[in-house]
Amino acid sequence: xxxxxxxxxxxxxxxxxxxxxxxxxxxxxxxxxxxxxxxxxxxxxxxxxxxxxxxxxxxxxxxxxxxxxxxxxxxxxxxxxxxxxxxxxxxxxxxxxxxxxxxxxxxxxxxxxxxxxxxxxxxxxxxxxxxxxxxxxxxxxxxxxxxxxxxxxxxxxxxxxxxxxxxxxxxxxxxxxxxxxxxxxxxxxxxxxxxxxxxxxxxxxxxxxxxxxxxxxxxxxxxxxxxxxxxxxxxxxxxxxxxxxxxxxxxxxxxxxxxxxxxxxxxxxxxxxxxxxxxxxxxxxxxxxxxxxxxxxxxxxxxxxxxxxxxxxxxxxxxxxxxxxxxxxxxxxxxxxxxxxxxxxxxxxxxxxxxxxxxxxxxxxxxxxxxxxxxxxxxxxxxxxxxxxxxxxxxxxxxxxxxxxxxxxxxxxxxxxxxxxxxxxxxxxxx
Amino acid sequence: xxxxxxxxxxxxxxxxxxxxxxxxxxxxxxxxxxxxxxxxxxxxxxxxxxxxxxxxxxxxxxxxxxxxxxxxxxxxxxxxxxxxxxxxxxxxxxxxxxxxxxxxxxxxxxxxxxxxxxxxxxxxxxxxxxxxxxxxxxxxxxxxxxxxxxxxxxxxxxxxxxxxxxxxxxxxxxxxxxxxxxxxxxxxxxxxxxxxxxxxxxxxxxxxxxxxxxxxxxxxxxxxxxxxxxxxxxxxxxxxxxxxxxxxxxxxxxxxxxxxxxxxxxxxxxxxxxxxxxxxxxxxxxxxxxxxxxxxxxxxxxxxxxxxxxxxx
Numbered sequence: 001x002x003x004x005x006x007x008x009x010x011x012x013x014x015x016x017x018x019x020x021x022x023x024x025x026x027x028x029x030x031x032x033x034x035x036x037x038x039x040x041x042x043x044x045x046x047x048x049x050x051x052x053x054x055x056x057x058x059x060x061x062x063x064x065x066x067x068x069x070x071x072x073x074x075x076x077x078x079x080x081x082x083x084x085x086x087x088x089x090x091x092x093x094x095x096x097x098x099x100x101x102x103x104x105x106x107x108x109x110x111x112x113x114x115x116x117x118x119x120x121x122x123x124x125x126x127x128x129x130x131x132x133x134x135x136x137x138x139x140x141x142x143x144x145x146x147x148x149x150x151x152x153x154x155x156x157x158x159x160x161x162x163x164x165x166x167x168x169x170x171x172x173x174x175x176x177x178x179x180x181x182x183x184x185x186x187x188x189x190x191x192x193x194x195x196x197x198x199x200x201x202x203x204x205x206x207x208x209x210x211x212x213x214x215x216x217x218x219x220x221x222x223x224x225x226x227x228x229x230x231x232x233x234x235x236x237x238x239x240x241x242x243x244x245x246x247x248x249x250x251x252x253x254x255x256x257x258x259x260x261x262x263x264x265x266x267x268x269x270x271x272x273x274x275x276x277x278x279x280x281x282x283x284x285x286x287x288x289x290x291x292x293x294x295x296x297x298x299x300x301x302x303x304x305x306x307x308x309x310x311x312x313x314x315x316x317x318x319x320x321x322x323x324x325x326x327x328x329x330x331x332x333x334x335x336x337x338x339x340x341x342x343x344x345x346x347x348x349x350x351x352x353x354x355x356x357x358x359x360x361x362x363x364x365x366x367x368x369x370x371x372x373x374x375x376x377x378x379x380x381x382x383x384x385x386x387x388x389x390x391x392x393x394x395x396x397x398x399x400x401x402x403x404x405x406x407x408x409x410x411x412x413x414x415x416x417x418x419x420x421x422x423x424x425x426x427x428x429x430x431x
Numbered sequence: 432x433x434x435x436x437x438x439x440x441x442x443x444x445x446x447x448x449x450x451x452x453x454x455x456x457x458x459x460x461x462x463x464x465x466x467x468x469x470x471x472x473x474x475x476x477x478x479x480x481x482x483x484x485x486x487x488x489x490x491x492x493x494x495x496x497x498x499x500x501x502x503x504x505x506x507x508x509x510x511x512x513x514x515x516x517x518x519x520x521x522x523x524x525x526x527x528x529x530x531x532x533x534x535x536x537x538x539x540x541x542x543x544x545x546x547x548x549x550x551x552x553x554x555x556x557x558x559x560x561x562x563x564x565x566x567x568x569x570x571x572x573x574x575x576x577x578x579x580x581x582x583x584x585x586x587x588x589x590x591x592x593x594x595x596x597x598x599x600x601x602x603x604x605x606x607x608x609x610x611x612x613x614x615x616x617x618x619x620x621x622x623x624x625x626x627x628x629x630x631x632x633x634x635x636x637x638x639x640x641x642x643x644x645x646x647x648x649x650x651x652x653x654x655x656x657x658x659x660x661x662x663x664x665x666x667x668x669x670x671x672x673x674x675x676x677x678x679x680x681x682x683x684x685x686x687x688x689x690x691x692x693x694x695x696x697x698x699x700x701x702x703x704x705x706x707x708x709x710x711x712x713x714x715x716x717x718x719x720x721x722x723x724x725x726x727x728x729x730x731x732x733x734x735x736x737x738x739x740x741x742x743x744x
Contacts, residue, residue: 070690073709073710074709077709077710077712078709081497081499081709081712081714083499100497100712103497103498104496104497104498104499104712105498106498188584194604194693195690195692195693196692196693196694197690197710244583244584245583245584245599245601245604246582246583246584246601246602246603246604246605247604248604248605248692248693248694249603249604249689249692249693250604254582257582257585258584258585261585263584263585389711391710391711391712392710392711395710399694399695402692402693402694403694406605406606406693406694408606408694
């Protein structure tokens with residue numbers, strides 16, 4: 001009997017975790033103290049050293065917690081699901097979790113605060129950026145950056161091999177094949193994403209540049225459209241034949257590590273990554289980086305554009321102090337300071353400020369700025385299928401394409417799998 | 432295999448000699464005076480264990496939304512969804528695969544290593560201390576370090592393989608290899624722990640049966656198989672039960688290293704349940720998966736206990 005109790009006890013102990021997350025939890029603290037949860041991100045690295053200036057000027061103490069991207073999401077979700085007031089401000093990706101969080105009532109709308117603050121000038125954000133932060137006419141977060149998919153390449157290697165950088169999607173595999181052949185397989189032709197949840201960000205531009213959308217106008221998936229399988233095939237072939245080994249596990253971290261170590265000739269990644277691959281402390285390829293627009297397809301070069309934002313938790317008990325922080329962190333003066341750390345400013349006035357444009361003083365940075373401008377003008381704001389189940393839908397897309405990359409499935413079957421997988425998840429948007 | 436020298440203090444001398452060991456007094460649990468002392472512990476356990484379980488069961492048969500509201504009793508709809516979902520069966524398969532492979536290898540290697548550690552050789556204690564390092568290191572740290580080692584392009588594992596002329600291995604990026612890589616990390620981390628328990632067990636075994644076997648001319652293997660292992664069985668079952676509970680709810684290393692990928696090849700029930708709860712924001716479905724996991728642990732632990740009791744009889 002004693003053993004039975006022991007066994008049962010051991011077994012029972014494991015369910016505590018899930019349910020524990022469902023209870024309430026408050027930290028209290030003084031009205032002038034806020035807790036900020038951030039994801040490991042170039043913006044977070046740039047803003048953290050500036051926070052003491054804010055604390056000194058405003059009298060608000062900021063308790064900062066930083067986690068790797070996925071862990072930050074978990075921490076934030078946990079706080080919100082448990083309706084905890086122990087988190088006041090958090091980083092959010094509205095293109096990913098916006099609808100999901102908004103439906104659950106996690107965001108405290110910022111409209112009242114922005115309208116009361118004359119100096120804030122919310123109209124300074126370009127329409128595309130503002131639209132990304134608005135759900136059902138409510139501003140759910142304040143934009144902290146702008147980023148999109150660009151193609152980085154090694155100018156020295158391309159020169160050495162006598163290859164012209166690819167301008168179109170058709171040229172991309174040809175160029176990759178040439179690199180593979182001329183380097184004798186020593187250099188990975190292209191580093192790109194393969195990890196299922198992260199893949200849609202870099203896959204989307206292939207889809208949009210070939211004139212396709214994630215969904216049809218009636219809100220159903222668009223992967224039965226002619227051409228969808230071709231797009232999947234293009235991406236999967238590139239990853240399978242010319243990507244790094246183990247590409248299905250890679251996201252920006254691995255891709256940029258490879259590129260910065262000098263092991264990859266091209267990298268298809270976010271414009272954000274410039275801050276790590278162009279940093280002499282972490283990169284061996286500084287001064288040898290070219291930046292290109294996403295290669296054009298039949299519909300031109302249509303990248304993906306998104307902004308991270310900082311949002312106020314609707315469960316925060318220190319909303320005024322939280323707003324003071326958001327106002328400072330996304331205000332003109334701070335965003336201008338952040339540009340010196342490579343953060344692309346979402347505000348129009350900052351992007352045009354001479355102090356900022358003067359810092360773009362190398363070929364790499366000028367090309368980068370041009371590519372980013374193209375992203376902002378022509379990019380699609382739909383990183384993945386839009387809906388309350390966005391994270392799950394991205395996994396459906398990533399898993400199906402991952403199977404093609406691994407040779408377990410073909411593009412036609414993957415298109416069917418995505419179509420079938422997305423149908424019930426998109427149907428939830430109507431409910 | 433020969434019996435290693437007994438640790439100091441263990442019995443020696445002829446069988447049957449000396450007085451029987453004093454029996455420990457057992458507290459009668461029905462005695463009235465016991466309850467005031469036991470009550471706080473019983474209450475704390477009830478609140479910390481039973482309430483969450485009851486709540487999780489309630490979640491699994493109701494429809495809790497991500498905004499905290501609950502639309503009420505749903506019946507077994509979540510269970511029907513779970514059993515109809517191929518992802519659940521895949522996760523069950525992955526969970527059982529890791530459980531069987533890791534437990535088997537850790538037990539076999541643990542026995543071998545445990546025997547070596549039970550021998551009286553100089554430096555034994557230092558060696559034992561070092562063996563504990565993997566087990567006391569946080570699994571998150573273990574996962575992060577192995578992630579670096581197993582990086583297909585920049586990691587140490589493939590660089591070492593390349594030095595001896597072996598083609599690079601895609602440790603975590605190939606669905607056929609990734610579960611084995613995860614198993615490798617777990618085996619590395621937990622075999623020493625098994626070995627420590629087993630070596631302590633070996634050192635506490637009585638010497639007489641081994642001496643008798645030696646007198647009868649039994650071979651080393653025969654002695655180990657017919658005498659050593661049966662005597663060691665209680666210790667072995669406890670060690671295996673501890674690992675079993677950990678392995679069936681395998682989570683941390685996987686979460687750090689692959690998040691269940693590639694294409695769900697390492698998506699154990701616990702990782703799947705976690706995703707359902709915290710990524711897909713479906714608390715009720717996640718609770719259903721956790722209940723399934725709980726049942727699985729109870730069944731496997733029950734089988735172990737049954738074996739142990741049968742052996743004791």
